[in-house]
Amino acid sequence: MPRAGLNRDAVVAAALAIIDDGGPEALTLAAVAARTGVATPSLYKHVKNLGELRNLLAVRLFDEFTDRATRAVLGRSRDEAVEALMRAYHEYATEHPHRYAIVPQRPDPDPAVQAAGERFVALFFAVLKGYGLDDDELVHATRVARATLHGFAMLQIGGGFGLPQDVAVTHQRLIDTVLAGLRATRGGAGSAS
Template identity: 35%
Template sequence: MARAGLTAERLTRAGAELADEVGFDQVTVSALARRFDVKVASLYSHLENSQDLRTRIALLALEELADRAADALAGRSGKDALAAFANVYRDYAREHPGRYAAARFRLTPQAAAASAGGRHAQMARAVLRGYDLAEPDRTHAVRLLGSTFHGYVSLEAAGGFAHSAPDSQESWVRIVDALDALLRNWPAP
């Protein structure tokens, strides 16, 4: 019988909070059971295993990120949209480091199809409508944005820019400026 008050959604949200506190790689069903002061077996009415829990957290993180990006992009275009889109990822990674890591979790094809991952790609392509890019360059540009955003926030989270000048905010603004310039002047193949 399921313990009163425990649901898959509540466990997922608690797992996401735990990920932000201790790191996504440390989230397990056992760690979650300790958080609720219940036996591990109590959670198996709601979760299959730690993989299922991590998948649920990843799906939650992708949904939260997509919702934030959609709100940030509303009514924006060009460089303004690019900066808003970039800032969503950086801010989310800073506020929710465990969830951000979860958003990078490798999903099964079935979970990926049900995720907000497609919304992220659509929004990246919407940002790129402000630039004159045709396929396959648009796809290359989506990959450039994703790798630049992820690379920067990963290095920043690891303390890679903590003890150097200029500060990381100034670099971030310059990187977004450089991405805008590159997208406006995309090189021919």
């Protein structure tokens, strides 16, 4: 008999708690079963296997980040929107480093994960469209922004900024550099709004 209240969302929440506590390598079906107070075979009523659970986590994390970043950029445009997006991205990654570590960084064959990833990228497109970029330039600008944000976050999370200078100052310079690049890109010239 399944434990009362245990459903797919509760299984995903338990998996996230395990990742938050012990990192991605701590995630096993046995650990989720123990956390939810059921035998491991009981989880199969809610998820087919660990692969499906990882896909559900990827969708949840993409949605979680996209929702947070969308709230940050609402009512903003151009430089102000890009800065809000970059700050939201950085805050999410550094506040939840273990969750961030399992967010897929490449297209996924699972349709639900792919759709969630596309919503995430669409947010970048929507924010960067304010610079009047054509479709190709929009893709290039999104790639540059994502690579910059991901690299900075991974270096910070991994302890790669060991010198005493304030990382927040460096992060602001990163934002300023991306904004200057966007303004200089064809179609992006003009004053910031």
